[in-house]
Amino acid sequence: MHLKQDNKLKLLWLQGVTCNGNTHSFLNLKNLEQFLDKFEILYLPAFKTKHTLQDIVKCDLDCDVLIFEGSYDPLMLRCSVELKDILTPYIEKAKYIVAVGSCASFGGIFKASAPQRNSGLLFDGESITENFIDYKDKIINLSGCPIHPEWLSYVLNMVLKDIKIEVDELHRPLELYSTLAHHGCTRNEYFEWKVDAKSFGKKEGCLFYVQGCRAPMTHSSCNKILWNEESSKTRIGTPCFGCTESDFPRQNLFSTKTNMSIPQDVPVGVPKRSYLTMAGIAKTFHIKRLEGKLIDYKTDS
Amino acid sequence: MAKISKEERKNNIISASLKLFSERGFYITTIPDIANKVGMSVGNFYNYFTSKDILAKELLLYIADYLGQNIRAINESDASTEEKIYEIVSMYFNIAQERPEMIEYFLRVYLSNREVFKDGCEGMVCVSSFVTEMMIFFDDGVSSGDLHSQDFFSAFGLFMGYLGGMVFLFGEKILPEPLENYKSSISLNIYNALKTR
Numbered sequence: 306m307h308l309k310q311d312n313k314l315k316l317l318w319l320q321g322v323t324c325n326g327n328t329h330s331f332l333n334l335k336n337l338e339q340f341l342d343k344f345e346i347l348y349l350p351a352f353k354t355k356h357t358l359q360d361i362v363k364c365d366l367d368c369d370v371l372i373f374e375g376s377y378d379p380l381m382l383r384c385s386v387e388l389k390d391i392l393t394p395y396i397e398k399a400k401y402i403v404a405v406g407s408c409a410s411f412g413g414i415f416k417a418s419a420p421q422r423n424s425g426l427l428f429d430g431e432s433i434t435e436n437f438i439d440y441k442d443k444i445i446n447l448s449g450c451p452i453h454p455e456w457l458s459y460v461l462n463m464v465l466k467d468i469k470i471e472v473d474e475l476h477r478p479l480e481l482y483s484t485l486a487h488h489g490c491t492r493n494e495y496f497e498w499k500v501d502a503k504s505f506g507k508k509e510g511c512l513f514y515v516q517g518c519r520a521p522m523t524h525s526s527c528n529k530i531l532w533n534e535e536s537s538k539t540r541i542g543t544p545c546f547g548c549t550e551s552d553f554p555r556q557n558l559f560s561t562k563t564n565m566s567i568p569q570d571v572p573v574g575v576p577k578r579s580y581l582t583m584a585g586i587a588k589t590f591h592i593k594r595l596e597g598k599l600i601d602y603k604t605d606s
Numbered sequence: 607m608a609k610i611s612k613e614e615r616k617n618n619i620i621s622a623s624l625k626l627f628s629e630r631g632f633y634i635t636t637i638p639d640i641a642n643k644v645g646m647s648v649g650n651f652y653n654y655f656t657s658k659d660i661l662a663k664e665l666l667l668y669i670a671d672y673l674g675q676n677i678r679a680i681n682e683s684d685a686s687t688e689e690k691i692y693e694i695v696s697m698y699f700n701i702a703q704e705r706p707e708m709i710e711y712f713l714r715v716y717l718s719n720r721e722v723f724k725d726g727c728e729g730m731v732c733v734s735s736f737v738t739e740m741m742i743f744f745d746d747g748v749s750s751g752d753l754h755s756q757d758f759f760s761a762f763g764l765f766m767g768y769l770g771g772m773v774f775l776f777g778e779k780i781l782p783e784p785l786e787n788y789k790s791s792i793s794l795n796i797y798n799a800l801k802t803r
Contacts, residue, residue: 564748566758567741577745581738589729 314369314465316344317361317395321388322415322423323375325350326451327406333533334454343465344370362386364394370464371399372457376408376415376423377436392426396437401464402426402444405457410446410475411551427476431551446476450548455530456481475551477524485573486520486545489528490537496521499588500595505559506542509599514568517560519547521572616654618644620668623661628710632662632719662715662722666732669708673701674735681742687752690743691800692793695769699785702773709773740765747800754802765796 318328328350334340346354347368348361356366362384371392379389396402404426407413411430415423424434427444437444447456460478463470471479487493495502495511502510512518520528523545527537538545546558562569571580594602610618622643626635637658641651655661680693702709716723723732730737744761747753753761772792776785 564755565741565744565753565761567745569745569749578738578742581741582734585730585734585737585741589731 313343313345315347315367316349316370316372316461317347317366317368317399318349318372318374319361319392319395320350320383321373321375321377321381321409323406323408325374327374327409327449327457330451331405331454331457334458335534337454340458340461344461350374359384362391364391368395368398369400370461371395371402372405373402373409373426374405376412377426378415378419378422379436380422392437396440400443402440403447403457403460404444405447405452407448407450407548407553410448410477411553413450414554417554428551431475441476444476445470445472445478447481448475448477448549448551448553449525450546450553453527453530453532456526473524477549481526481530482524482549484524484526484529486523486525486527486537486539486547486549487572488526490520490539491528492539495595497587498590498592498595499584500592502542508542509595509597512539512542512544513561515561516544517546517558518544519550519555519570520545522570523547523550524573525549612654615644615646619651619654619661620665624665624669624707624711627662627665627715628707632658632715632722659722662719663727663732665711666716666723666727667735669712670733670736672708673698674739677736677739677743681739681746687747687750688793688797688801690747691765691797692789694743694765695793695796696789698769699773699789702776703785706777709770710777713770713774737762751802753800761800764799768792768796 320328331337332351341349341352346352347366348354348356348358360366373392377388377392379387381388383391404410408415408423409426411425411428412420412423413425416425416429424430424436425446427433427437427441428446433441445460447460449456456478459481460470473479473482475482487496490496492502492511495509496513499514500510501514502512502516505512505516513521518539520539525545525548527545528539531537531540544559547553547555567581571577619640623635623640626639626643630639635658637651638648640661641648644651655664676697677694680690680697683690683693685693698709726732740762741758744753744758748755769792772781772785772788775781781788
């Protein structure tokens with residue numbers, strides 16, 4: 306890759322405890338090479354870059370944009386240097402810090418397996434930590450398992466233009482996380498009329514009632530900025546796992562927790578009493594078009 | 607003499623018609639009967655309800671809202687699940703004694719004349735304020751660990767079917783004891799049937 310070095314923001318991508326999922330997802334960004342050419346890339350896993358990790362851990366390079374992937378384990382060794390000692394100087398230097406993925410944002414799956422060691426860069430679940438709290442105003446969380454490549458591209462484009470990114474209480478950009486995964490789901494009509502999906506992978510039915518779909522409770526733009534520019538989990542018949550939320554990963558991802566057939570969780574901001582009233586009335590009616598396969602339905606049947 | 611407001615007149619019609627429907631039956635009771643009991647002309651009655659079927663649906667909404675509001679107050683109290691069961695049973699039996707026409711209407715008119723309610727009052731449409739509060743009660747009971755999770759209608763049927771049956775026996779004057787005397791034992795039976803095992 307050809308990387309021009311003149312007057313570009315210096316970008317450094319560091320990793321903690323990670324599966325590399327966000328790096329791999331970012332590789333799917335359309336026109337990735339042209340996009341990266343807008344920065345001076347100091348180090349980026351999976352790419353041949355100007356510096357090696359051995360160079361980076363000396364911590365004597367300048368850095369404008371720090372991207373951190375993976376859970377934060379301060380004592381983890383990278384090239385024999387503890388992660389906290391690598392991150393601290395770069396966090397001090399960087400103007401912008403982006404925690405990519407749910408592990409870097411909240412701790413994610415590695416926190417679930419070793420909560421005594423792993424957390425997010427700034428948050429531990431939904432709680433803000435003392436880690437780097439002095440720099441909290443410049444830390445942006447891009448939660449997701451993994452992140453959508455366009456989400457990171459959005460943040461970096463804002464950084465390039467030096468436009469302030471408004472964030473929610475969990476430091477996620479509002480532009481990307483004020484919507485719910487439910488918004489834009491092609492199954493919304495089934496949700497409205499309370500028609501269950503009969504199984505996974507079908508075009509028809511809503512996955513909220515039985516199959517564990519968290520889309521109405523999950524802040525993300527998965528059904529607005531589509532994956533591979535064409536689809537999403539719910540569109541192909543798999544429930545949303547709520548991977549952008551601070552409590553991810555939850556247990557029993559493929560089943561809806563109910564109390565006496567009543568969903569334990571209801572859509573964000575909707576009082577349970579209101580939801581149950583609407584749901585009960587909607588369920589009273591049987592809409593024939595929604596009860597069978599869409600391709601079999603005849604208008605005059 | 608103070609003028610009776612339109613709202614009061616409407617409430618008078620609701621009270622009178624509830625009594626007539628539950629005592630005589632839905633089809634035997636006529637609009638002139640109701641108008642006569644309220645002390646208004648038949649023509650004036652139609653200013654309030656345009657048909658007997660519409661009145662029947664309004665009565666159902668009225669009863670469901672009444673029960674719903676009472677159960678909501680219980681749901682929002684600090685009582686334990688076991689205490690809430692007692693409160694709901696107690697509330698229901700009190701209504702059966704003090705305003706028997708409300709329960710009678712539900713059991714003898716609504717459940718026995720489905721054809722009257724099939725358009726506009728089907729399913730949950732007219733009883734949702736009551737059923738929703740029972741859903742909230744069960745949801746809270748399971749969330750707190752007091753009740754075991756099961757199909758909603760299995761639990762709902764056990765609870766309300768039991769109460770309806772007892773009120774029916776009370777109405778038929780079959781019960782050897784006053785209804786009041788059954789509150790504790792029935793509440794305990796319901797709790798034992800629904801509690802976490």
